[in-house]
Amino acid sequence: MTRFLLTKELGRLAKWLRILGFDTAYFTENNPGTLMIQALRDNRTILTRNRRLPESRGIRIIQLKSETLKEQLQEVLTGLNIALDVRHLFTRCIICNEELVAVDRKKIKERVPEYVYKTQRNFITCPQCHRIYWQGTHWGNVQGILKEVQ
Template sequence: MTSRLERGWRHRFRAVLEKVRPRRLEFGVDLLMARSRALAATVGLEEARARVYEFTRWRVQRRLEKTGACWVAPTDGRDRFACDLSLGGLARWLRAAGFEASVGSTEDAIALARADGIGLTTDVEPFERKERLALLWVPSSLPPPRQMGLVLRDLSLAPRTPRCMACGGALRLVAKASVAERIPPRTARWKEDYFVCERCDRLFWQGTHWERIAARVAAERPAAEDPGRP
């Protein structure tokens, strides 16, 4: 029996290969799944599938550019996300990358995909219906920052100004004096810039935790460069 993850990955590989209209689509998908299994011994099966997928997408994009066709993301122009319940960590990372991201059921994700946003889900079933949706399957097995990179590169979206990781609200630079009583004394001695979330009022500053997250987000580039043959 094929596992849910395997079905999800097969769907992803198929969606990319379809863009170049191969004569034997399922054979191509089988080949990519086999290549992932061969690579699994060194990096683990899920990371192997992610790498083979990213390399395949990059090659398909280059091929489309050469023929004059362009890579059209299913979500053209959209930049608001709805994640299913198992993708709460991904929602937080998407907010850190500057995007609005809510968390709810798969049906909520589909509803936003039918409206003006992008749905992200770990369920495979919605893709087995025939409806064309701004919905992406995300492997639940990858760590959230890795999921974020995968999604942003699929949609050719670059990271933006960070939002509140807790709620997705915009961060506003505030005068230090106006939040003085909320700053831990040791932090107050070495930091001058403070931000407040316009939605939930949480206080932020660019400490080591923030910098670690910002560096991880910055490392996730849109698909402009060769990810390297896995």
């Protein structure tokens, strides 16, 4: 699976690629040299809207033209010929990019709203930041957006 490194102007896209299950690093510095080193070291494809980013041998750089999130998602998915797999949805933390792991619901009872605990059976958590996720209304929202971009 393709691993991405997104430049600072693509923060929303970084979050959405993580929602889709892609290993997506987010680079917020203003240093193209450090960006290139990280992409090369981590074997990542750079996604950017920056037209002045220099090309570099051995590093794949994709300059996105789109300004809206949906168009950017379409541009990435079609441009790289990526077929989405719903089994990968919500498998990465949208904050840390770590792979999420299942957690016993009894262990998180005090950490989620009472209504959520009563209505949800399955929970996953980020082993790094400990954020908790569950299949709420956002699941349907994501699937709706995916239908629009595929």
